[in-house]
Amino acid sequence: MGQVSVTFNNQEHHLACKDGGEERLKMLADYIDQRAASLVERMGPVGDLRLVLMTAIMIADELHDLNDGELPSNAEAEAEVKRMDVAMGKAILRIEEMARAIEA
Numbered sequence: 001m002g003q004v005s006v007t008f009n010n011q012e013h014h015l016a017c018k019d020g021g022e023e024r025l026k027m028l029a030d031y032i033d034q035r036a037a038s039l040v041e042r043m044g045p046v047g048d049l050r051l052v053l054m055t056a057i058m059i060a061d062e063l064h065d066l067n068d069g070e071l072p073s074n075a076e077a078e079a080e081v082k083r084m085d086v087a088m089g090k091a092i093l094r095i096e097e098m099a100r101a102i103e104a
Helices: 022-043 048-066 074-103
Strands: 002-008 011-017
Touching: 002 022, 011 022, 022 048
Parallel strands: none
Antiparallel strands: 002 011
């Protein structure tokens, strides 16, 4: 299991992720921290919970706009995660096959 240190609202947090997912988690956490920082710049300091909520709403609004006024349902999101897991599994198997062929 991977471990990542991320910063949110000038506080360090340690998060776990799947092995190999560390860079993506850092990238996503940086994006969230930047969005939160833009809120703090405009509004001044607010409590962590309120800042997280406001940041989540801001990102949900962006997602809503990107999806032509629709938010994806949980079922759609879960189906997409399953499709990505299958694709990743196939890619891993192919890479392992290629590695064995190179080693032989």
